[in-house]
Amino acid sequence: xxxxxxxxxxxxxxxxxxxxxxxxxxxxxxxxxxxxxxxxxxxxxxxxxxxxxxxxxxxxxxxxxxxxxxxxxxxxxxxxxxxxxxxxxxxxxxxxxxxxxxxxxxxxxxxxxxxxxxxxxxxxxxxxxxxxxxxxxxxxxxxxxxxxxxxxxxxxxxxxxxxxxxxxxxxxxxxxxxxxxxxxxxxxxxxxxxxxxxxxxxxx
Amino acid sequence: xxxxxxxxxxxxxxxxxxxxxxxxxxxxxxxxxxxxxxxxxxxxxxxxxxxxxxxxxxxxxxxxxxxxxxxxxxxxxxxxxxxxxxxxxxxxxxxxxxxxxxxxxxxxxxxxxxxxxxxxxxxxxxxxxxxxxxxxxxxxxxxxxxxxxxxxxxxxxxxxxxxxxxxxxxxxxxxxxxxxxxxxxxxxxxxxxxxxxxxxxxxx
Numbered sequence: 001x002x003x004x005x006x007x008x009x010x011x012x013x014x015x016x017x018x019x020x021x022x023x024x025x026x027x028x029x030x031x032x033x034x035x036x037x038x039x040x041x042x043x044x045x046x047x048x049x050x051x052x053x054x055x056x057x058x059x060x061x062x063x064x065x066x067x068x069x070x071x072x073x074x075x076x077x078x079x080x081x082x083x084x085x086x087x088x089x090x091x092x093x094x095x096x097x098x099x100x101x102x103x104x105x106x107x108x109x110x111x112x113x114x115x116x117x118x119x120x121x122x123x124x125x126x127x128x129x130x131x132x133x134x135x136x137x138x139x140x141x142x143x144x145x146x147x148x149x150x151x152x153x154x155x156x157x158x159x160x161x162x163x164x165x166x167x168x169x170x171x172x173x174x175x176x177x178x179x180x181x182x183x184x185x186x187x188x189x190x191x192x193x194x195x196x197x198x199x200x201x202x203x204x
Numbered sequence: 205x206x207x208x209x210x211x212x213x214x215x216x217x218x219x220x221x222x223x224x225x226x227x228x229x230x231x232x233x234x235x236x237x238x239x240x241x242x243x244x245x246x247x248x249x250x251x252x253x254x255x256x257x258x259x260x261x262x263x264x265x266x267x268x269x270x271x272x273x274x275x276x277x278x279x280x281x282x283x284x285x286x287x288x289x290x291x292x293x294x295x296x297x298x299x300x301x302x303x304x305x306x307x308x309x310x311x312x313x314x315x316x317x318x319x320x321x322x323x324x325x326x327x328x329x330x331x332x333x334x335x336x337x338x339x340x341x342x343x344x345x346x347x348x349x350x351x352x353x354x355x356x357x358x359x360x361x362x363x364x365x366x367x368x369x370x371x372x373x374x375x376x377x378x379x380x381x382x383x384x385x386x387x388x389x390x391x392x393x394x395x396x397x398x399x400x401x402x403x404x405x406x407x408x
Contacts, residue, residue: 023342049303061292068298074289088265099253106310129331148252156207173250 002055003069004031004189006038010173014066015073018164022077026055060135067097070162084160089164096156097163100170104141106135108174111133133189138174142189143183149188153195160196168196205274208250209233210242215229216257217408218270219277221369224405225336226281230259271301274366282287300360302365308345308391312378314338319382328399340376346393353392357399365401372400 003019003026015094019026031037031052039050047054047064055069056062063069074083084090113124114131145167148155155163171193174180182189196202207223207230209216223230235241235256240294243254250258251268259273260266267273279286290293316334317328352359359367375397379385387394400406 010298048348049307057292063292063299065299065302068295068302071298072291072295075294087276088261088267090279091272091276094275095267095269098269100274102251125334125337127334129329129333130334132332133329144252164342203242 001058002027002029002056004029004038004043004056006031006052008032009033009052010169011051011066013052013172014169015055015069015166016081016204017169017201018070018162020204021160021165021199022073024073024077025093029056040081057064063132066078066146067101067162067166068082070165073201082160082165093156093163097166098163100155100163100166104138104145105166105170107137107141108136108153108180111138111174111178111180117177124187135180136179139183142186145192146182146186146189149192154192160199164192164196168193168202205262206231206233206260208233208234208242208247208256210235210237210259211255212374213237213256213380215255217376218373219257219259220367220408221373221405222274222286223241223277223368225284225286225369225403227276227362228277228281233260257382270304271366271370274369286364286369288365297360297365297367301363301370304359304367304370308342308349309370311338311345311375312374312382312384313340315342315378316382317386321381332386339384343387346390349387350386350390353396358396364403368396368400372397372406383384 003012003015005016005028007030016026031043033052037043037149038052044050046056046062051064052068053066054062054064055072065071071083082140084093111134112118114128114134115128117166118124119126152158154160155167171182175182182193184190207216207222211234220230221267229352235247237256242256248254250257250260250266253268255268258268259274259276260273267276275287275396278285286299291357294307315335315338315407316322318330318332322328323330358364359371375386385399387393
């Protein structure tokens, strides 16, 4: 299986961490976003949304969207389980993953596209007021997470799941590329971050 | 099972359509968003994100997020299948559902919170430039869908799935509440809309 990837992109990283946790080897194919290869006519046949990651199976079929790719990998390599083992746990982990995606990732994304790196590319009209609002939302969500981690070891309870991979990738991207590092005073969030970052998979 | 609901809210509608397709009866509990009941301390115990829908099981456990709730319902009532039957189809349908959620729903949401109805509530700082950009993105995505529906009967191929429910709820909400109805010239998108709207479940 080939994974279309770009070194600093956070969503392919989610799949790479997930695959590392499963012990699955993926052949990485560089899709050079700096050259807009993800928007080429050829790539749009693999993913009409023009985004990475994309997983290409050995028969040529393609799957886009990091969570969908991870769910495919969970189907073909069920252990260790990262999505849930029974109907309630499956739904609960998905709900937690979505809280991170829809309430944190979307806000980090708004801060990113309205920040200096994307701004210097001249491909999006910058909306400074949107960045002010999303920066505030990110910091507010970090505080919520800190409260949650004061009584919960991981994002979805007492074991490591895909929701932790989603959050780790979000926090690292926000810290390194968007200048939105969690405040030092958020001790429980940092305790969680240290624990999940110590897993070998996080080196991806 | 109880579903916390509010009549005009689009995300509970997704679950109600899904349950209707399965023939599952849900006890609807009104969560009055106009009184901000979804932000009450009691409700935040059911969903820390303070959003509806929430599914409360008979044992009191709660599931938030419409897609997670639907996946739970699919687990307990597998037929008719709406999420996919094998690893590839499961992943493909999820990817299509996510294209709609992350590229259309998020933009409709931005237009909604920066539009006149939410604006008149005075609970969010309005960013007119953000609405201009999201309106444009919605109309651009409608055009993409129209092209896709010229060769695909449903969102994820040749059968009705959760991705159609997601899109139907999005388009109807955008048309009725956000003044973002698809242009009449988008014939294939309207052909699809007419077909899925004719299903009895869409009356929810």
